[in-house]
Amino acid sequence: MKFAANTFGFVRPMYSPQCVFSEKHMDMYVHWLQDSAGMTVQSSDAPFPTSREFNGFIRAQGSKYAQAIHPCEHPRHPSDIFSNKYCPVCLYKMHENYIQFIGYAxxxxxxxxxxxxxxxxxxxxxxxxxxxxxxLANDMDIVEDMAHQERKWNAEHPAHDTSNTNSFCKVLDLYQAWVMQDLEDLDTVSRHSIHDPLRKVSFTNDTPDCTAEKGRPGRLWNRRSAEYTAGRHACPSKDGWEDTSGASSYVGLLMQCKLYIVESPSDMDDTNNPPENATYAGLLGGYPHQIEVVSRIEKLQQETSNQREFMRYLKASDAIFLLKARVIVGDKSNKFKFIDVRPMCLEKDGTASSKPSQWDVNSDPSVLGGDEMDWE
Known part of the structure; x- marks a missing residue:
């Protein structure tokens, strides 16, 4: 039995959430899955919720839980073209509540x-x-990129005051404060009551003395902290080690897929060859709206009833058909809305099905009961 699995875009524990829910709340959670998401599950095989799903569950309980985050109209930063129903700060608080809930358990x-x-x-x-x-820590890498864009926009528009917006920069400040407080609390926890078996080790005379780092407070290991000092194993370059952790992830595989922009919805089901009117746009990794495309595929994966088959097909995909985006003209910037996106396996090797209809995808969000059942 797997302990955890990467279900495209996030890691979900592969065991039942009975370990964090009380018996009463587990029954409520199962009923929510059955009634709102149409899932045929019991307590023993119910999927462990993500932060968005957990928030959807407590939202569905009405006013019982004050921690529930609702779609907001908080002011966004002018450069923010990604936030829809939730501002960046509300999305962050949603995840913080989720961690706190598991922490209490x-x-x-x-x-x-x-x-x-x-x-x-x-x-x-x-x-x-x-x-x-x-x-959450991995998401902060994306938040840092967005915050960099916000600071760049602020420098280009010095007359515009953005201090009162719920920006990605504010999320970074909240996360930093939360991490520092959490580490300070951890430093106060004593392990003296835990008795481990005694062990003895010996060192040669030329072994470097590194005892100075032994009592280093946890907050000083946080590389985002202003107090951080590099340890003896830190990268000698200020740029840090190259991040190769996502090279074999589903996102990494998708970035290597060929991207075809399709003009007509009727051409999206052609699984043998790119439509004649399709435009090759290079690899998805070089597409300027790659984040929106990946988010759309992630949503597609969550809506399918046969996720195992979907993931098997996704691993074998080498191309992506993207229906030409609708441009929504805004006051300050334009937004691109992608209606349909399909991973495709053009080079058949017998390892995956070729018909998207076998995914049994229901793309109508109303069936899932609105945002709180979005399963994004």
Whole structure:
């Protein structure tokens, strides 16, 4: 049995969320999946929620949970063309609430140091907590890129005051404050009550003395902190090590797919060759709107009833058909809305189905009950 799986765009634990929900709330969660998302599941095989899904679940309970984040109209930064129903700050708070919820469940099991009292449920919650924090940390790389664009826009428009907007820069400040507080709290946790077996090691006389780093506070290991100092294993270059962690991810594979811009919706189902009126736009990795395309494919994957077959097909895909985007003219900038996108396997090797109809995709968002059941 897998402990976790990358389900395209995020990592989802592969065990039941019974470890974090009480029996009462687990029943409520299963009913929500059955009634709102049309899933035929029970407590034992219900999927572990992501932060967006968890927020959708508590939103569906009405006013019972004040932590639920609702679609907002908070002021966005003028350069923000990605935020739709939620501003960047609300999306961040959504994930922070999610981590806090899992953290409370973990604390009830004796976190963060349970020692020999740790059981299977403790390990599952700890793992889920780690995944939630990892996803948020990875998202901060995207947030940093967006914040860079905001600062660039501010420099080009010095007369425009953006201090009161819910910007990506504000998300970075909130995340930094949260991480620092979390690390300070962790430094106060004592492990003296946990007795590990005694072990002895010996070193040669020429072994460097690195005891100065032994008592280093956790916050000083955070590379985004102003107090960070490089350790002895840090990259000698200020640019840091090359990030190759996503080379084999689904996003990395998609970036190598050939992208074809299709003019007519009727041509989207041709799975043998690119339509005659299609325009080859190079690899998806070089397309300026690659984020929107990947988001659309991620949504498509979440809406299919046969996700295993979809993922098998996705791994074998070598091309992407993209229906020509609709341009929505705005006051400050134009937005591109992609109606249909299809991963395709043009070079058949017998490893994947070639008919998108076999994915059994329902692309009507109203069936899922609106945003809170969006499963993005």
């Amino acid at each position: 973990w604390e009830r099991k004796g976190a963060p140091w349970a020692g020999n009292r740790a059981d299977k449920e403790y390990s599952q919650i700890k793992h889920a907590h780690l995944i939630a924090r990892m996803v």
